[in-house]
Every structure is written in structure tokens, then in C-alpha cells.
Amino acid sequence: MPTFEHETLGQRVLFGTGAAAANLAVEVSRLGAQRVMVIASAFQAEMARAVAADIEVLLWHHDVVMHVPIEAAEKARSAAARHGIDLLVCIGGGSTTGLAKAIAMTSSLPIIAVPTTYAGSEATNVWGLTEASRKTTGVDASVLPATIIYDAALTLSLPVGMSVASGLNGMAHCIDSMWAPRADPINAALATEGIRALSQGLPLIATDPHSVEGREQALYGAYLSAVAFASAGSGLHHKTCHVLGGTYNLPHAQTHAAVLPYVLAFNGAHAPDAAARIAAAFGTADALTGLQELRKRLDAPKALSDYGFTAEGIAEAVPLILPAVPASNPRPVTAQDLTRLLQAALNGEDPAILLDR
Structure with a gap:
């Protein structure tokens, strides 16, 4: 310990x-x-x-x-x-x-x-x-x-698309909490349970928007995710999305949902314990596979271009994000890395291209 x-x-x-x-x-x-x-x-x-x-x-x-x-x-x-x-x-x-x-x-x-x-x-x-x-x-x-x-x-009246985006925003809180500046075993335990609850609740909502069980699981998972995030602090994912949302007025939940797999792909191999916890919560062999399988089931937001972000914004966003990236991020982040990450998220590319094995 x-x-x-x-x-x-x-x-x-x-x-x-x-x-x-x-x-x-x-x-x-x-x-x-x-x-x-x-x-x-x-x-x-x-x-x-x-x-x-x-x-x-x-x-x-x-x-x-x-x-x-x-x-x-x-x-x-x-x-x-x-x-x-x-x-x-x-x-x-x-x-x-x-x-x-x-x-x-x-x-x-x-x-x-x-x-x-x-x-x-x-x-x-x-x-x-x-x-x-x-x-x-x-x-x-x-x-x-x-x-x-x-x-x-x-x-119950929250549309499925918005429920999915909002729930994946909660998922982002969980995953970012695994490597944020104040990450610790308690935060990791809360985040792991949050991922499990959200990954069970959101598909129930997508299948039946009136599923009370699905809605309760999603609320429970969202609470756990936020408690973990409040303690662990803001990591690479949230620093990126806060710049994108505030600077380009992108929708909050959809931006988080679209960017999340790219940050997970970028950091995952450099945080093996966190990646193992995330994978276990999804019940899959590796973390990115678990997230992507869930996103496919949910028809989750895929590309930032769908929400108003453009290629022209990348050059402006990178120098705004880079100074905010926590020194504790498990993988060093350069301007070139952020540019590639944002390009991939802009176009909805396969996040596996960011894997560093």
C-alpha cells in the first residue's frame, strides 16, 4: 500500500x-x-x-x-x-x-x-x-x-443521446481520477465502482429510456465518479476539455464523451495499474477495448467536428492546454502529442493510433 x-x-x-x-x-x-x-x-x-x-x-x-x-x-x-x-x-x-x-x-x-x-x-x-x-x-x-x-x-425525460453523453462525462471523471495529481487507492476504488455502475446503467437506458434501474445505476455511478474526481483533481482529459469547451463553446458532455477514448489510449500503457482497474471494471481484457465496446453499444459521440470544432482551432488550443497539463500525467505530453490527439478526436479516428506500447 x-x-x-x-x-x-x-x-x-x-x-x-x-x-x-x-x-x-x-x-x-x-x-x-x-x-x-x-x-x-x-x-x-x-x-x-x-x-x-x-x-x-x-x-x-x-x-x-x-x-x-x-x-x-x-x-x-x-x-x-x-x-x-x-x-x-x-x-x-x-x-x-x-x-x-x-x-x-x-x-x-x-x-x-x-x-x-x-x-x-x-x-x-x-x-x-x-x-x-x-x-x-x-x-x-x-x-x-x-x-x-x-x-x-x-x-427519465433526459433523451438517450444526452443521457449517453452525460454518463460518459461521468466516466471521464472516473478515468481521469486514476492518474490525476492527487490520485490514490481510495479514489481508484471509487472510480472503478463508478465505471462498473455507468457501464451497466447506460446500456439499460439506451435500450429502454424509461428503465428506472438504468437511471439509478447511472446516478450512482455519476456520484462515485464525481467524488473520486473531487479528491484526485483534474487530469489531462479535463484540462483538455475545459479549454475546448470554454474557448469554442462546445457542448460540455459531448466534448468529454468524444475526447475520452483518445486520452485513455494516450495514457493507458504508461499507467498499467490504472489500465488494469479500468479493464476489470468493464470486464474486458484491456481498458480501451472495454471503453470502445461500450461506446459502440451506446452510439456515443465520436468526433469533435460534429459539435463545431474545426482544424483551425487546433493550433490555438494546443498552447492553451499544454501549460495546464499536470506534471503527474503518466506520459509526458508535448505540443506534437496534443496536436495529434486533437486531430484524431476532431475526425473521430481510431484512438488506437495513439497507443504507445
Whole structure:
């Protein structure tokens, strides 16, 4: 057993299908909140009102934007301050949770997160803001939600394609946690179980979008993936995707889903213990085969070009990504390596071309 230092983040987690409204009422009462702000996108407003039916809401906020532009964050912060809010409730995906975190970062207001995707942001103390086409991320204890309320029923309306992309975003949290700067055996154990749960749940969703079992497995896996990621830190995959998302406004989940096999192929042979754990979680002989077989079953996002990235963007992206690559990455990364990785991901090439055996 290696020497390591591990920190576990303290949160209350309530998991129950069909119980979101009741659990939210219990938590608002437990926290003694009197002036609640609910954050939900306009698209999910009806669902959010059903979840919040048993609490008194002082302020509804629907101005949710992907990658949390600083302008959207400032608008929400001002609204919370103006109304004397004492509790934030975010109901939705990663962008919604991200906006609540942006408010909490400057106000230290507690958050109750009710996720409706498999983004995992609700279980991390990581924040992200975009300003002038540059996405900045950081870690701050004040942005960690006090409570997470998981309810698989809230994800039943999430389309299969988005469910797959969101779940593979969770998978990316797991795989990156295997070699991130603070990777340790506890993170690896959580990530391994997260991969197993996601690889079982996502095919059930793809086969039957109304599969409660599949949705519950995916939520469970997404939570584990985020807990591992919050402790291990951000690795090569996330550093790459944060630049791509913030600079080119690419969709968050699809970008992660498309880039993941290329990072796994690039790093896998240089992290044999991690690769063995990943393979075991998939139940396959090697890690990349397991991921690619799953992606094929799910008809997962394949090429960044499908989401607006172009070859012209590679030369700009590489010098933005390279300084952010952790020194602990198991394989040294050069500008040439990143260029080849992005070219392959742009065109949806076979990731095996990046293998270094």
C-alpha cells in the first residue's frame, strides 16, 4: 500500500426515486432556510416547480447558460444579494449547478443540489467560469453543495443521446481520477465502482429510456465518479476539455464523451495499474477495448467536428492546454502529442493510433 494523503468531502446525500420533493422539504427545514432561491433553466422550470412544490420559494432564477459566463454569474449574484437569499436550490444539470456554485463562491450561501443529469458537479468543490472565451476552474470549499438529492425519476425525460453523453462525462471523471495529481487507492476504488455502475446503467437506458434501474445505476455511478474526481483533481482529459469547451463553446458532455477514448489510449500503457482497474471494471481484457465496446453499444459521440470544432482551432488550443497539463500525467505530453490527439478526436479516428506500447 503506497503512502498517500486523502481528503473526503463532507456532504449529505439523499437517494430515492420519486422522493425529490419530500426530501427537498426535509432539507430546507433542517437547514432552517427562510429565503430560498431556486435556480433552474427555463426548459426545466415546470419540473423544478414540481420538485419545489412543498417549500416556500422567494426567488426563481432561470437565466442558466452553458459554461457559466461571468455575466450570467454576476446577474445571479446580484439577484441573490438583492433578495437577501439564505439558501440556494439548484435543479438541473451541470450548468445549473455551476451557476449556484458561482453565487456561493462570493456569498458562502449553502446549496442543495437536485441533479437531473449525470454531470457529477453536485459532488465536487470545483467551480468553473467563462470570461472572454476562456474557461477558468478552481477549487473552493464554499461551492460544495451541503446536500445532494438524487431522484432517478427526474432523469427519465433526459433523451438517450444526452443521457449517453452525460454518463460518459461521468466516466471521464472516473478515468481521469486514476492518474490525476492527487490520485490514490481510495479514489481508484471509487472510480472503478463508478465505471462498473455507468457501464451497466447506460446500456439499460439506451435500450429502454424509461428503465428506472438504468437511471439509478447511472446516478450512482455519476456520484462515485464525481467524488473520486473531487479528491484526485483534474487530469489531462479535463484540462483538455475545459479549454475546448470554454474557448469554442462546445457542448460540455459531448466534448468529454468524444475526447475520452483518445486520452485513455494516450495514457493507458504508461499507467498499467490504472489500465488494469479500468479493464476489470468493464470486464474486458484491456481498458480501451472495454471503453470502445461500450461506446459502440451506446452510439456515443465520436468526433469533435460534429459539435463545431474545426482544424483551425487546433493550433490555438494546443498552447492553451499544454501549460495546464499536470506534471503527474503518466506520459509526458508535448505540443506534437496534443496536436495529434486533437486531430484524431476532431475526425473521430481510431484512438488506437495513439497507443504507445
